[in-house]
Amino acid sequence: MSRAHSVLVVDDEATVRDLYVDALREAGHVVETAVNGEAALERLRHGRVPCVVLSDVRMPRMDGWDLAREVARDPGLSSIPVVVVTGDRILSYTSPAREKPYSPVELDAMIDRACRLHRAAT
DSSP states (O other): OOOOOOOEEEEOOHHHHHHHHHHHHOOOOOOESSSSSHHHHHHHSSSSOEEEEEEESSOOOSSSHHHHOOOOHHTTTTTTTTTEEEHHHHHHHSSSEEEEEOOHHHHHHHHHHHHHHHHHOO
């Protein structure tokens, strides 16, 4: 890893959130979490702004697609990349969502790449 990044992990399954948090913190990143898109949007609008959001596709209240659209519509947040991930292999082949889980090395590389894009856009 070339540098530490701030990441917001959004997933309604606590075990999945914990796996991502552990792997990302082990890689040196600062990680916050949210249980769904609504909670993530609230955190983004009123808390620390991360350099990337890692969000599950399927969640109650507001899914990953809706979260990504809301972030893109908000002028104060629109430069933040939202990486949408799914456990559904078919969906990962037929949509922009990436397949999960990732190895810690792949996860770190994905976060680093997204954060570099965010920094270049701001």
